[in-house]
Structure formats: structure tokens, C-alpha cells
Amino acid sequence: MKPFIALLVAVALAAGGWFWWQKQHPASASGGAGPGTGPGGRPTTATIETRNIRFAVNAAGEITPSEQVSVRPEVNGKILVLPVDVSDLVKKDQLLFQLDDRDLQIEKQSQDTIIARGKLELGQADRDFQRARQLYENRLIALELFEDAKTNFELAKNSLERAQTTLDLVNDRLRRTRVTAPFDCTVLTRPISVGQAVSGSGGFNSGTEILTIANLNDLVINAHINQADVTRLRVDQEVEVTVEAVPGLKVIGRVERLAPQATIKNSIKGFAARILLKDVDRRIRPGMTANILIPVASADNVVAAPLAAVFTEMNPETRQMERYAFVQNGEEWERRPIQIGVSDFFVVEVTKGLAPGEVVSLEDKNKDRKSGTPGAAAAGGPRTAGIAAPAAGGGARPATPAGSATPRR
Numbered sequence: 001m002k003p004f005i006a007l008l009v010a011v012a013l014a015a016g017g018w019f020w021w022q023k024q025h026p027a028s029a030s031g032g033a034g035p036g037t038g039p040g041g042r043p044t045t046a047t048i049e050t051r052n053i054r055f056a057v058n059a060a061g062e063i064t065p066s067e068q069v070s071v072r073p074e075v076n077g078k079i080l081v082l083p084v085d086v087s088d089l090v091k092k093d094q095l096l097f098q099l100d101d102r103d104l105q106i107e108k109q110s111q112d113t114i115i116a117r118g119k120l121e122l123g124q125a126d127r128d129f130q131r132a133r134q135l136y137e138n139r140l141i142a143l144e145l146f147e148d149a150k151t152n153f154e155l156a157k158n159s160l161e162r163a164q165t166t167l168d169l170v171n172d173r174l175r176r177t178r179v180t181a182p183f184d185c186t187v188l189t190r191p192i193s194v195g196q197a198v199s200g201s202g203g204f205n206s207g208t209e210i211l212t213i214a215n216l217n218d219l220v221i222n223a224h225i226n227q228a229d230v231t232r233l234r235v236d237q238e239v240e241v242t243v244e245a246v247p248g249l250k251v252i253g254r255v256e257r258l259a260p261q262a263t264i265k266n267s268i269k270g271f272a273a274r275i276l277l278k279d280v281d282r283r284i285r286p287g288m289t290a291n292i293l294i295p296v297a298s299a300d301n302v303v304a305a306p307l308a309a310v311f312t313e314m315n316p317e318t319r320q321m322e323r324y325a326f327v328q329n330g331e332e333w334e335r336r337p338i339q340i341g342v343s344d345f346f347v348v349e350v351t352k353g354l355a356p357g358e359v360v361s362l363e364d365k366n367k368d369r370k371s372g373t374p375g376a377a378a379a380g381g382p383r384t385a386g387i388a389a390p391a392a393g394g395g396a397r398p399a400t401p402a403g404s405a406t407p408r409r
Helices: 002-024 102-137 143-176 365-371
Strands: 045-047 049-065 068-071 077-081 095-099 178-180 185-189 211-214 219-226 238-243 250-258 263-265 268-277 289-306 311-314 321-329 332-337 339-343 347-352 359-361
Touching: 049 268, 049 339, 049 347, 095 211, 102 143, 143 178, 219 250, 219 289, 238 268, 289 339, 332 365
Parallel strands: none
Antiparallel strands: 045 359, 049 219, 049 289, 068 211, 077 095, 095 178, 185 211, 219 268, 238 250, 238 289, 250 268, 263 268, 289 347, 311 321, 321 332, 321 359, 339 347
């Protein structure tokens, strides 16, 4: 029995020791991180490939209609007809609203009566004047009576003209009680209801707003472009636009206007830009936020390497900054000078020094040789608007290719 108990204790101790070792060395227990990876599965190598590179900077703006009108009456009155409501599609010359015109109609009838009377009075004055002229020519009446008849005729004519002018003004006010759409539009707001009294645009606070209409077929983006990026834009240039409220939607915009003078918005100096959207999707609505991608540099089907694989240091002889990469050559790593071109935030075009399929290190092998320990992966990024990426450890630092790249369109 005692040997059996001793055997059980030995097995239990061995099992406990094995579990403790597994807990302390999980990577070794699973067979290690594998080739091309470091602790925690972090990649330490990459393969050179051919790909397209696009580098662009972002700007945000608000989507607004190209034409938006606040509809206000030109005369005072009360809303009689209001056939449209919010989101209604309205055609050009379609009725938007009509004011109660009964008072104006009564005034028009009164003015018509005054004009009819004026015509009768003018006819009577004309006959009296013609008769007085004949009598005066025959020396049958005095000059004074002839001049009185002529004056009465002129007064009657002036009175009729004045009445006609008043009638024209009444008719114009009647015409302004009926407001139609100036273009094909959509009703955005309608804060007024039928029966409500409104004031004309010539009155207090420029009148009462009855409707807000806009042409939603033509939308624009009013953006504030940073002064560091505005030089990359030009009028009639096409840009890619994404809308935050509609995931996955991409539309094309055309730069319509660029402000000639800088302004400060949110403590950032920039230039106002107006971008016209093409082929507007019905899901896009005014007030949404749009992101504009301003193209900076591009290259198609070029040899590309990760930015972390490109290192830079100064040549002590030439005092020039040189870029290089560590290329795998069997079991060894070859330090190879390279030349770079267009880059984005992740990869860079290699114009000379590397070929597709070659394996490069993401770590500084110079530091590995000096310390005898695995080097840390270089951290890199394109230099944009004069902002350089942080340098890696040791004497080498990641490439900042945008500063020497020649953009290709």
C-alpha cells in the first residue's frame, strides 16, 4: 500500500509541476511564435509586392442645397390657401400659398368706379374745351372763359391718369398675394398655418417666413480647407466624397469655387471651398456632414514596401540622409540602399533597390547586431504638411518619404 501511495504523490507532483510550467511559458508550450513574428505574434518581416498607392488628405464640410430660398410675402395679409407641406416636391410656377385678397378686391372695384367716372368727366371737359375754342376763335367769348375750359380739361385728364395709376398699384398688390415656386424644389420647412396673419417683406423683420424651399437635385458642400492643403485643389477638380450618415456611399464632387482670402474657423486658418456634388443619391440630405478626400499623390502598379521596413540615417561622409532596408539573403540580412517615391500612411513606393517577392525586415538589424537582442519594429508614417513621423530607436529612423516623393497622377 505504501509504494502505491508514494506513486500517487509522485504523479500528482509531476502534474502540478507541468501545469505550473505551462502557465509560466505559454509561448513555448504552443510551439513558439513562428517564423516572421515576434513576441505576441507581432510581425517582424514583410514581403515586397506591387500595388496601387493613393495618398489623400481629408477635409470635412456640411452639405447644403445649391439654391435655398426663404419664402416671405411681399404684402400684409392672412393665409388663405397653403397647399404644400414639408418634404413636398413642387414644380416651377406651382402655387406655394395665397393670401386673402378680399380687401384688395373691394379696393379694386372702387378704383374701377373712380376710373369710369373720370372717363365721363374727361369726355365732358373735352367737349366743353372744344366748344370754348370755337367760340373764342369766333370772338364770341372772352379769353378767360376759354382758359377755364382748357384748365378743366387738363385737370380731368390728370385725375383719370391718377386713378389709373392707383388701379395698377392695386392690381400689383393683388398679384403679390399669389406666390408660386421660382424653380423645381422641395419644401424644407413650413412654420405657418392657414388663417395666420403675416406681414410683408417691407415690414418689421423683413416679413414673416412662410416656407423654406430648396433644390435638392443640386447639393453642394461648404468646406473649410486648411491652408496647407488648399494649394492641392483647383477649380473644376474632381474629389471623392463620403457621407458619415450613409455608410459605404461614395460620390464624386467637383470644386466649384475657392475663396481668394483665408478665414479663421475653429482657430484654424483656411479657405472656404464650395464643392458641387454629381449624381446626388436620394439618401443624401442637407445638413449631413461630408468628408472630402483631396488627392495628394498616386502611383499605379508600383513596387511597394511597408513604411516600417524603410530606415533613414545620415551618411557621415556625404552628410546626406540615406534610406535603406534590410533584405533577407538566406540566413543573413543584407542592408540595401533604396530610393522611394509616393507613399501613404502605410506603404511607400520603392523606385530602386527592391523587387517584388523579396522579404524585408521590419526591425532595425543594426540595433540587433549591437545589442544581440531582437530589435523593435520601426514605426513610420508619411510626412504630410510638414509633420514628420517619430524616429525609431538607435541610429536609424523610419522613412518619411513624402518629403522627397514626386507625386504622380
